[in-house]
Structures are given as structure tokens and as C-alpha cells.
Amino acid sequence: MTDTRLDPVLARIDAMLPEALERLMALLRIPSISTDPAYKADCARAADWLVEDLASLGFTAASRPTTGHPMVVAHGGEAGAEGRHLLFYGHYDVQPVDPLALWDRDPFDPEVQETANGKVIRGRGSADDKGQLMTFVEACRAWKAVHGSLPGKLTIFLEGEEESGSPSLIPFLKQNRRELSADIALICDTGLFDAKTPAITTMLRGLLGEELTIHAANKDLHSGSYGGAAANPITVLTRILGRLHDENGRVTIPGFYDGVTELPEAIRQQWQGLAFDHAAFLGDVGLSVPFGEKDRTPLEMIWSRPTAEINGIWGGYTGDGFKTVLPAEAHAKISFRLVGAQDPHLLRQEFRNWVEAQLPADCTVEWKAHGNSPAGVMAIDDPAFETARLALGREWGVPAAYIGCGGSIPIAGYFKTYLDMDAMLIGFGRDDDQIHSPNEKYDLECFHKGIRSWARILAQLC
């Protein structure tokens, strides 16, 4: 099947790959570490570099100041046949490079290296997220070179604080609501399903964090003088938290599963068809048996089921040797991963009620809230999803998967909350890219096919 609009663009991408790579190398050489104030000027330089590059493609582009690092916003093109206005999101800032001694070369002197698995682009930011964001820019460039114009109405929105908690993001979205609203957002900061299978991430778990302190006596007591008669807050804490799950691994807090729906049958079947290696997933970290809910696969557990996990616990004497103390207090940090329509605010109250109902006499509990975000569930009944999925499948030669993500990527939720805009998360990273670690890399194949993938998606969506 030939496509007279697309085929010459793909050919152009192939022919111009060396130049595209050179441009990425130039961007990778700018050490735009957002969390370290020493690199503030470099972050601004990376933003300026992108503004200049986008302007050269006909975008109206600007580096927009914030109280932190600037945002890059670029508008260009005219609505195409499908009439959609697309917003593309990526981030130009990178993680710190410590420990530097574990790098094989200067993290900001990137190069293409031959490896057993093919050519890789080695350097900080190559995969997270400069290499990924440039796949979209290069697709636009090739389209412009062939057709003289961009493929459709596009906004490019690049953040410089993603690796440092995005402090300016929500204010910027609120202040520029109208300007940034589009029909759908494309976010390129995720990975393939496996080395060869492209994916669209359609389910992101939400997160609710809680910290509690159980108080008992008004001071630490000696377990000889008081042991047996005085309340031990560590014992109280273990009794309560030990009941967080029932014998089937289900969370016992009343109301916890409100808003949790079973996976649609089509998605369940598609996930069953994925060659996910459950044994290797657990085996790689020294485990063999799924720990959580009975009758759920690990893939379901991490992508589509809510959790309650104790992330930290402390109380009493924790040093060397022994001290027969009955402490005055004991502490725990607990997080819940949320799915579907679970309401984090309601759930926080339900959890607190559940703990407080179990407190014995003389014990009190003190709470500290640690943030919350609802789950992200993409509206895959929007035809744009199936269009993009088919386009990805044509590029990679295998059908693209709709997948979940156990972690929480706030940007998709922010677009929904502040701009009422759905998002499609499409990325080309591989599990071994070592993002956030020394010797980060991005496979040249992922860069190349990533550019081609966006060209195919833009040809269909715009």
C-alpha cells in the first residue's frame, strides 16, 4: 500500500538520519540538569536551542520565563483533513549524572557506540527525554522538507523542570489555559512494551501517600518496669497494619475498591496475548511467586489493580545491640496506588477512619498527608487511539499494545485537570536504557523508528 503523502516523508527521514543524529548530539551536549542551580544557564541555553530549531521549521516559538526554568512553546501549521489540533509534550531537562565515576565517558560528550544489540546513542538525556522529544521534531522537519508545510495544526510544549518536580508546571498551565488547549496531547516520555513491540500507555495508576504516628505513653518506658501493662505503640502499629490485606491479598479498608472496575474484556485478552515474561519479571529481582491478590497475574497487579504498600516503618530502638524500651511512639509511611475512579480524597479519609477505629485505649494517631493524584485512564474510545495504534503497528511490524503503567506520570492528569485535554502516551524507550543511571543510552533504531512512527501518526491524525 503506497501513501503518496507519507512515503516520501519516510524516505526523507531515512536519508537525513545522520543530520538528525547530529542535531540530537548538539542538544545532548548542553548539560541541562534542572535540579542543580549550577546548570541554570545551561537549561536556558537548551530552551533557546530548541526555540531556534523549531523556528527554523516555521513554528512561532518562544522561551517563556517561569520562576524556575523556561518553558518552550511553539505553534505552527494549519488544520489538516482530520481537523485535529495536536499538542506535543516532552522535556528538555535531564537527571544529574552522579555517580560520575560509573560513567564510561563524559555524560555530556555523547557518541554513537556499537554494541551487541546494535548502535546506541550514549549520553545523559539520550532517552530521557531529549532523544524522544527530537523524534517528534524530526518528523515535523521531514514533513516540512517534503511538503513545504507542517502536517497539521501543532503546538509543541517542552518543559525544563520534569526531573525536579515540575514546580512551575501547574501555574503555567493555569495561566496559559487557552493557548495550550488542543484536541489531544501526545506525550513522548514512556517506553515500548518490549524491545520490538510498540505501545500506547492508556492506564496510569494514581498515588496517595500517608504517614502516621501512633502515640501511647507520654515518654519512653522501661520494658521491665512496664512491659505487659503499658501499651506498646509498635505492637499497636503492627496489629493494625498487619490487617491491611486479607488472606486473599485484598485490601481490607471499607470502601477501598469503590471505583475499581474490572479490565474491559478486549484489553484483558490483548494483555494475555502480550508475551510478558512473568517468571523473568519476578526472577530478575530474586522472587518467584506473585505476592498480591489471588487469581491476578503480575501484569494485572501492577497495571490495573490498586495497592496498599508500607514504604517505611520505624519506632523504638534501632541501633546496634539491644535496649529494652517501650517507646512512646511508632511511625509508618504508607502509599496506595490507585486505579479507575478511586477518589484519593475519599480514600484518605476511609483509611484514617479504619485506623482510628482500631486504636486501643490510651493510643492516639497523628497524621501527615503526602500528596495524592487520581489514576489516569485514557479515553481509548476516541478514534485517535486506534488510528495511532494501527500506525505504530505498520512501522514496527507487530501490532501495538495498549498497556498500563504501574507508576504515576502526573503530566497526563494535569492536562486532563487543567486543560480538559486527553493524552496519548507514546514512547520508544527500552527497559535497558538506564535512564536516571550512569551510561544512559537510546537505541539508534528507537530514534529512527520513533521519527518514522510520528510521521505515520501525524499523517493519520492531523
Add this chain to the structure above:
Amino acid sequence: MTDTRLDPVLARIDAMLPEALERLMALLRIPSISTDPAYKADCARAADWLVEDLASLGFTAASRPTTGHPMVVAHGGEAGAEGRHLLFYGHYDVQPVDPLALWDRDPFDPEVQETANGKVIRGRGSADDKGQLMTFVEACRAWKAVHGSLPGKLTIFLEGEEESGSPSLIPFLKQNRRELSADIALICDTGLFDAKTPAITTMLRGLLGEELTIHAANKDLHSGSYGGAAANPITVLTRILGRLHDENGRVTIPGFYDGVTELPEAIRQQWQGLAFDHAAFLGDVGLSVPFGEKDRTPLEMIWSRPTAEINGIWGGYTGDGFKTVLPAEAHAKISFRLVGAQDPHLLRQEFRNWVEAQLPADCTVEWKAHGNSPAGVMAIDDPAFETARLALGREWGVPAAYIGCGGSIPIAGYFKTYLDMDAMLIGFGRDDDQIHSPNEKYDLECFHKGIRSWARILAQLC
């Protein structure tokens, strides 16, 4: 009732109290802090002072070197009418004085002070244990002054490392087994039951310490990527330790109560007759309701019932803020207070079996033992106990109580284990003596009545 042997001794004690006090002051001025090497010479000086004083009473006394501080051993007297050979134990070393700023005066410049509750001897070691050990020495002195000889066959054994873990004690007992064996030991390092009621401590709880580490994955995991599917060792730890007690507060480890017997009816009735203020006992530390076994009084709980207490717990992220980690391991320190014939070695194994039987797949447990001592249950059917109890009652004007002690005083157990010798714990401390704290004191009344108490006991036992 007049006692022609005893009455002149009591009169002598009363008459010579100022001189007895002067001698105690001289001993208190020696800063014999055993745990601080800077005071090594002072410890030796305190031992020498005691040797000289005991020799002046006709004892064959010597300061006996150890690898630490010397032991004072003195033998004297001839068996009296009852034929018993008595060994008296005390310790001449004292606690450090930090924080010095909280003392009202130099801790080693003692003085007698008037207080709302009468005269007190203020200074480090006044109650723990120099003032107490001198009650016995002064009773011997008065007896010798009146009768020209000691009241019976006596060995005095004074340790200089009690406040620093007694490292030389067991080797010394083993090496001098025959020399130190007597019919019964008298230990003066405990307190009255309350301000006016004398006591013999007949039950000491034993102690078993355990530390465990639960291991799961081979490294810390991200709760987004693995939460739900991977074992969380903190969750495992809380589930297991949360089951340590049943809903009635009883420890659930199989075999745990083997060797635990109900209190003899006579002791139970006697304890019920004690004016123990349960409300104040708990109220003073901010509590109101006994936490442990149902249908037991706090006094029973702390004196005669075994316990299982979590003294420390830690795992995962415990710093400021939040980290969504599934840690590779979680830890706890647990101690058991033992009573009756509970076997610490057997119990350690039973506890370990109980934990290991509850471990889920992929989890392992690592153990660290933290010492063990069986409970001390004195053989109160030995007539010496009732004899001493009646003698104490005559001195204080109220019947003396047989009491328990929630803590663990190892010396009584060591005498039993290494010398096959029972011990009677009789002391005259009060709860507000502030031993181990700034402004330690010993009531002049306790010192005076303590000396008279020993005179009465010696008159009956020797």
C-alpha cells in the same frame, strides 16, 4: 519483747549514726565510675577503702584484681546458733554523672539536706549502691562493738563493675566457686515496696532478646513498577508481629506458657493486700487502661506474667518526605520477659519456628540472638525468708511484702547458676531516689532503718 543480744546493738546503731554517716560520706567522695577509664584509680581507691574498713571489723579482707576493676572479698566470724554461712553482695561502683549541669551540687561532694520529706543524703552512689552496702557493714560494726565479735559466719563480696555490665563477674564466680559458696546470699540493691513498707524481692523476670530481618527481593524496588506483585517485607513483618498476641493479650507462640505457673494463693492474697495504686502507676506515664492480658492486674502483669514486646522496628524509607520504595528487608528487635520455669533456650527456638512457619514464599528470615536469662524465683519455703520477713516487719512497723520485680537482676541468677546458692534481695531504696539520674539521694531514714534491719535479720539468721 526484749532481746538481750539485739537490743544493745540497736541502741549502739542509734547512738553512732553520725559516725556511720561520716564513713558513708567518705566513701561517696570517691568518684568510682566504673564505665569511664578515667576513673580507674578511683575505683581501686574505693575498693581499698572498703578493704581497710572491713579489716577494722575483724574481717580477712582483700582487694582482688580482675581484668577490670577489683572485687572486694572479706571473710569473718564464726557460725552462730542457726549455723548459717551468709554471703552479702553489693557494689561500690557508681553511674556516670552526666548531665552534670542538672545536678544541684558536685555529685561527689555529698551532704545531708533537709527536704519536705525529711533528711536525705545527696550524692552519686548514695542509694545505688554505696549507701545500701554500708547498711550491712554498719550493722556488723555495731554488733562487733557490742559483742566483741561478728554475729555469725559472714562473707562480704563487693563488685566494682555492676554499672558497666559486670564483665569480670562470671569468671570470678567460676574461679572462686568454693570460696564464695555460702548457705544463702543477701543482696542489697533493691527497694522498699513503697515509702513505708519493707520488701523482699522473690520473683525476678528473666529476659530473652531476639532480632530478626525479613528478606524479600534482592534489592529495593519501586512501588510503581512492582507494587502489588512483589513481596513487601515490611508488610510480612507486620502481619507476623501483629499476631504475637491474641485478642485477650496472651502471647500466641505455641509452648510459650510452658513453665508459667499461677501465683501461689498466699502470694496473690498478699499482693492484693498491698496498697499498690494501679491508677497512679499508669496515670503517671499518661495511660489509663492496662494493655496486656485480660483479667490480670498491672502488678501481676509486671511481676509475675511473661511478656512479648517489640522494642524496635525499622525498614524502608524513614526520612523526611516520601519515597515509594518496596524495601528488600525489614527488621525488628523483640524481647520476652520470662517467669517461673520458662526455658529461654527452648523459647528462642519456639519463637523462631513460629515466625518461620508464617513466612510467605520468597521471604527468608535472618536471626540475631541478644542474650537470655531465666526468671529468678526464690525458694521462699526456705525458713530464712520468713525469718527475714518478720524481722523487717518489726523494724518498719508494717509487715514486709514478698514482691516481684519486672526487671531482670542477673546477680541472683548467677549465684544460683554458678554457686548453686539461693539469694534474698532486701533493699531500702525509694522510688524517688533518682538512681542513674542527677541529684541521686538516699533517705537518712532508709540508711538508719536499713542498718537496724540488718541487725535484726543477722540476729535471727546467723
